Amino acid sequence: AQTVTQSQPEMSVQEAETVTLSCTYDTSESDYYLFWYKQPPSRQMILVIRQEAYKQQNATENRFSVNFQKAAKSFSLKISDSQLGDAAMYFCAYKVVSGSRLTFGEGTQLTVNP
């Protein structure tokens, strides 16, 4: 079975600084997607960034980028120039290409200090 592990229950960062959130996963599949979702106090799960496993190039979306290490089964999220609005719970998630199930990690609560 696929599992996703986020080893940092809480992280904090100063405004304008950079922070990296860790995620590891376990799978025997070769074709899958990885996601980072953000859940602010409004509770809606918002997609931050996604990565296709077959792509070697790391995905980037403005201030958000990932470090995807397929062999190590690691998928970390880097947030640059952190803003107060980035404060939220961040979830790493996995989905096999042929399936509909999203498997989530336990989440990392990110605090941004002014």
Place this chain on the structure above:
Amino acid sequence: ETGVTQTPRHLVMGMTNKKSLKCEQHLGHNAMYWYKQSAKKPLELMFVYSLEERVENNSVPSRFSPECPNSSHLFLHLHTLQPEDSALYLCASSQFLTPATNYGYTFGSGTRLTVV
């Protein structure tokens, strides 16, 4: 407007009550999902519907009963719940059952359920 609307936002119910959670999407999506989010635990997939047909039921107790009358609406009927069922219940939708990343999932803001 999130695209996926869940009501009510909060719900407190006794263990002998019967209540229902509602999820609505007008995105033209064909698949809808119920997830349970408990504190300090990963989100758990409960049910999956595709074109109004239940395609996945992940060992969810029978006190949770889903209903999908059409592709825009999804309900979760609750009866004789236990305090450990208290959680945030999230609804999601996707255009297809196996969405490519270009489509992805749209989540609602959830119903915070407290069982007393």
